[in-house]
Amino acid sequence: MTLRIGIIHNNEQKSLDVFQRLVPLIEKKAGIKLVERDPELVITIGGDGTLLSAFHRYNHKLSDVLFLGVHTGHLGFYTDWRDYELEELTDSLCRNRGKSVSYPLLDVVVNFSDGRSKHFLALNESTIRKGSRTMVADVYIKEERLERFRGDGLSVSTPTGSTAYNKSVGGAVLHPSISALQLAEIASLNNRVFRTLGSPAIIGNQEWIEVKLRSQGNHMITVDQLDVSGPEISSVKYKIAEERIHFASYRHMHFWHRVKDAFIRED
Incomplete structure (x- = not known):
């Protein structure tokens, strides 16, 4: 054959x-x-x-x-x-x-204020930023609000992507046999007024992360090498994808x- x-x-x-x-x-x-x-x-x-x-x-x-x-x-x-x-x-x-050997992927859904949505798969990671301004967002794990984040942005990575940008912002290195995603903060504001978890969080494959944006203006979402930006982005949802990448x-x-x-x- x-x-x-x-x-x-x-x-x-x-x-x-x-x-x-x-x-x-x-x-x-x-x-x-x-x-x-x-x-x-x-x-x-x-x-x-x-x-x-x-x-x-x-x-x-x-x-x-x-x-x-x-x-x-x-x-x-x-x-x-x-x-x-x-x-x-x-x-x-x-x-x-x-x-072959297979690795987990990240399922990314970007939602817009007019009801539209865009779906992506990421091999490494996805980030959310707001240019040079402070980003404000409510971070949910499943239906539970974890925190109101204030800072430069957030990174969500796969296990294989944990060695990429995630590592540079203080995230842990995960073995790809662990079917999980990782949430890492990018320069969060932590003082007497504003508090966040302040450390990376490992989220299992039965849970998901939703980031609801509260700051006004233009936000940029990266999905590996791809960019999505605009003032109309309302939230981003992350979970472990049903699909996997297979390496020979x-x-x-x-x-x-x-x-x-x-x-x-x-x-």
Whole structure:
């Protein structure tokens, strides 16, 4: 049975060189076909940003697509293969078909004051900000109001996204086997008048977060690399998505090895 493979790369010269070397290696393998539409396996060449772009391109058919990343940048948290391992990679495509590991995703619904809503999936995180002004929002966990937040903004991340922006604002690193989302505050105001939880919160997959905006003016929502903004945004709802992303586990790196390699690497 022929394996249909699509390749997505960034425009850095190193990635273009890897693409030129990878294509003939794949084309000479029996049972593998390069396609531009309806791939079963998507190989990304670049870094985590390239893989995020591929995820958003194919997030409408996540149950039918596996992802695999070739790392050519400075940090590849989602990429298992290096640019000098292409022959080993193509050999693995033939030997280890069908094996995969899946990670949780974030379901994001942005609601507008006129009744409209927009739905997104995030692999890493979503943030809410209000430009250079203080954002005011009521934060609900399920139906219970947790706090009235005042500060720069809020970040909601997946377990794999916990190592991205979430970590930089003081969030915890979560193993992706934990089906949960994480709420982290971005520069909250805490004094005798205004109080917030002041620490990250881990929310289980049977609960959800709703952020109801109380400040006036333009708010910006990010969903991974995507932006949604406008004064008419009224609330944002987050939960663990029913969909999951599936990575081809021809050689899937241990999560804590990734963490160590990315943040602690010992020379």
